[in-house]
Amino acid sequence: MLRNMRRSERQMTDIAVKQVLASENWGVLSVCGDDGFPYGVPINYAYWAGALYLHCSSATSHKLDGIRRCNKVCFTVVSQHQLDPKNLACNYESVIVFGTATIVESEKEKLEAMMFFMRGLAPEMINAGFEKCDPKTSGLSVVKIEPILITGKHGQ
DSSP states (O other): OOOOOGGGBOOOOOOHHHHHHHOOOOOEEEOOOOGOEEEEEEEOOOOEEEEEEEEOOOOTOOHHHHHHHHHEEEEEEEEEEEEEGGGGGEEHHHHHHEEEEEEEEOOHHHHHHHHHHHHHHHHGGGHHHHHHOOOHHHHHEEEEEEEEEEEEEEOO
């Protein structure tokens, strides 16, 4: 059972949450790691068609092993962060996505996701970048996170 946000007065609207996910490109993926230890890894992502897409350069990465072990994941994005020492506070916006992760098998979906990914991260280098990251030839894995619950919170 997923919990409701404790400080609900700080909850962001659904529109604001989706804007954060669409405008950012970096977050922390948390999976069930080795020996039951949590494993959180900073990673680039793309928010496309209502899902998060990540890439991995190795089929035996720690994050992929964790997803194979348990496909329930958490992905956190912090879009703003500024300390306010005078008020002992912090101004921030953060989004947490709880969802299920799958390793994308469809070549078509991998290619579409990577093209979307490249347009967001390096639009001026799509062709050169895509040659290096072509899922057909690079051994690259693509992970799709389908959200179950997305919450956003701000503090000011």
